[in-house]
Amino acid sequence: MKILVTGSTGQLGFDVMKEGHSRGMDMIGVGSKDLNITDEPSVGKFIADLNPDAIIHCAAYTAVDQAEDDRENCWNVNVEGTNNLVQAARKIQAKFMYISSDYVFNGLGDYPFDESEQPSPVSYYGLTKYEGEKLVQSKLSEWFIVRISWVFGKNGNNFVKTMLKLSENHTMLNVVEDQIGSPTYTVDAARLLLDMIQTNQYGFYHATNEGYCSWADFAREIFRLSGKSVIVKSISSEEYPTRAIRPKNSRLSNQKLRIHGFSPLPSWQIALKQYLNDGTNKE
Template structure:
């Protein structure tokens, strides 16, 4: 099976390609320097020549705060880019998987959002990702949409690396404690996506490591496992203002994964443990 993966220079795209290669699949990863997904002619020509069996679309404009002011760039990547890739997939009858986000929801309440709940994004980034979902559903007959949250992986910057870096010079940190969600280790997620794309179990899925926590609890667990003596002060969202509004409730139900025979990802604390081991080996 030949699989084209966009966003190869990012955390998830990198791990998706690496896992596919381990399984002996024909993986082709592209970054923005390899293929401008906002250019429909380039995308059409590239995909037709490559002729993959499937496309896993991980590329996205993910600078949430910057997106509020740089709306054209965000829209072009997340909506137009997705449209170009989906159309190209349709033309060659390739499977298509679109990676979406918890930001498509408004973050209200304390329940877990189901795959069937109607999205209602509160920021421009979330709006473009939801519009991307709609483009995929309108253009294609068979598709996968996988919503993910709080991603961390080996290839790129993330919350875990930021906490470890800050711990080098600080012994006390203020971290938001009223936003709740599920951390997601791209190594675990990549395995699921590669397995899923080889099936015909199409539809919308939520995928993250099991369990919920706040960013403050996430930070505490990172420091605990890394044996770092750093005090975490849990603060409110209002005490840490950002350009874009963040959803306070990013809990997502993953029941559909189980219902369709996919194994849930490991608990997030276990994912943190394995990730810390992975990045410690990188340092060596």
């Protein structure tokens, strides 16, 4: 099976490529320097020539705050870029996996959003990810839409790296307490995505590590596991204003994984411990 991975230089794409290579799979990865997904003719020719069996679309404009003011670029990458890939995939009848986000939901309530919940994004980034989902559904028959949240991995910036960096010069940090979600370790997610792409169990999935926490809880566990003496002071979202609205409830239910026979990911605490033990935070 020949698999094309977009965004292969990003956090998730990097580990999807690494996992695929470890399995001896035929993996082709492209970053923005290799293929401009907003250029429809280039995308069409590249995919027609490559003729992959499946495409895992990890590439995205993910600067959530910047997207509020840089709407054209965000739309071009997340919507037009996705459309170009979808059209090319349809011509060669390749399986298509679209990586989406908890940001497609409105963040209201205190229950986990299941896979059938109606999206209602409150940020521009979230809107573009939802528009991408709609394109995939409307134009393809063999698709996976996989929503993840609070991503951390080796190859890129993330909350864990930020907290560890801040701990070098701070003994107390203010961290938001009223946003609750599920961290996603890219190593765990990559294994699942490659298991999934080899099946015909199409549809929506949520693929986060098990369990929920606040950002403040997440920070405390980072410092506890890494032996850092940092006090985490809980603050509200209103005390830490951002350009884009953050969903206060980013809990995602992973029930579809179980229904379709996929193994749930380990707990976020186990995933975080593995990440720190691997030393990935240092690279």
